[in-house]
Amino acid sequence: MTNTQVTLVQIDNYGPWTVTPEPRREADLQTLQSRLYADISQFVGNRDGYVFFTRFDNMIAVTNGLSMSDHRLLQETMGNRYPVTLSLGVATGTSPVQALSDATSLVQDAGSAQDKSRRECLEGRVIDDAHRTDDDVQIAHFDVVDATGQYTDELNAFDSFIHIEQGYAELMRHMRSDHESLSFFVGGDNIIVVCPDLERSEYETAIQHVEAAVDVELQVGVGRGISAHDAGFAAKHALETCRADGTRVELEW
Ligand SMILES: Nc1nc2c(ncn2[C@@H]2O[C@H](COP(=O)(O)OP(=O)(O)OP(=O)(O)O)[C@@H](O)[C@H]2O)c(=O)[nH]1
Structure with a gap:
């Protein structure tokens, strides 16, 4: 029976950042988004996960095998490299749609995507190593x-x-x-x-x-x-x- 661990990655307060103090050059935003995606893909991929760029400001990852401390390190290392921060919601379940839905609710409950005070929230839980199986x-x-x-x-x-x-x-x-x-x-x-x-x-x-x-x-x-x-x-x-x-x-x- 599958048990998919899904992480929603959401850039904090990105909309306002793209237009502050005035609209930023589009090519620079495209470069930032694709480099951030590349770095997240490398980090998650090195731990046998997959991340999909989706809308770039919201990315969806399959993170079976990543612990909560891996997620915390992801936030720290991206925060050190980029002018934006990431909030993460993690949830698990037999239905990937339900797991993503739960992960999304955790981030939404922590604050709006455009809330200045919501930064680097990390919510949810992962599958214990002892409970991982070959058909997760x-x-x-x-x-x-x-x-x-x-x-x-x-x-x-x-x-x-x-x-x-x-x-x-x-x-x-x-x-x-x-x-x-x-x-x-x-x-x-x-x-x-x-x-x-x-x-x-x-x-x-x-x-x-x-x-x-x-x-x-x-x-x-x-x-x-x-x-x-x-x-x-x-x-x-x-x-x-x-x-x-x-x-x-x-x-x-
Ligand atoms: N992300 C990803 N892209 C791939 C992969 N394999 C192929 N592609 C992409 O798909 C394009 C088309 O390659 P194929 O799917 O092998 O070619 P095809 O003409 O559809 O031939 P058949 O798949 O044999 O029917 C390539 O140019 C790549 O961009 C893969 O494993 N992952």
């Missing part, structure tokens, strides 16, 4: 079948982007509403989905749904593990099997 995390790695031949080598780069984004939007909504799962676009034509315990038929239905709705063909590899890295790595191997064998759904367990 289930990750599905989707990609578009032959995106290169269908889109990248055929259409202009913006029209390719529209097709890929439509596939993402449809999959994200379906997995959220029907399967309590969190889907994240991770570049190229790839979407990583953090799932509860789902079976082959549910992935088949999701792929059929996206194809019927927006005519984008997907394939998916699914893995389980004690951490996001372990589950995600198994999913990548399963996706390689799809590519080699022409199958649409491969489960690696």
Whole structure:
């Protein structure tokens, strides 16, 4: 049974900062956001977690294996490197959507995203080491079948982007509403989905749904593990099997 540990990372009082004392240059904000994401990804990734950039001012991480003191260190080291601070909410559960919802409530209850006095709050709790298991995390790695031949080598780069984004939007909504799962676009034509315990038929239905709705063909590899890295790595191997064998759904367990 999955037990996903989800962390909401929210930049403190970022909106006002972007316009104080006057609006800051957009390219500088883009640079800050992408560097902050890169540093958080490295910190979390070195501890076998995943973080997704989402809206950049709010990022969502799968942090199975990170302790509360790891979270505190993340706040300290980013606070030392950047002109902004981070608040973190951590929650766990069999449903990734519910865990994220609980993590979000913890941060919201500590104060508004634009509250000057809410800085570096750290709320919630993690899974004890003794209770961690090899099937705590289930990750599905989707990609578009032959995106290169269908889109990248055929259409202009913006029209390719529209097709890929439509596939993402449809999959994200379906997995959220029907399967309590969190889907994240991770570049190229790839979407990583953090799932509860789902079976082959549910992935088949999701792929059929996206194809019927927006005519984008997907394939998916699914893995389980004690951490996001372990589950995600198994999913990548399963996706390689799809590519080699022409199958649409491969489960690696
Ligand atoms: N984040 C991430 N991006 C990837 C990964 N694999 C491929 N990509 C991205 O996806 C793009 C397309 O690569 P593929 O998915 O291998 O190509 P494809 O044409 O869709 O071919 P098939 O997947 O074999 O159907 C690449 O340019 C990368 O940007 C991955 O594991 N993670």
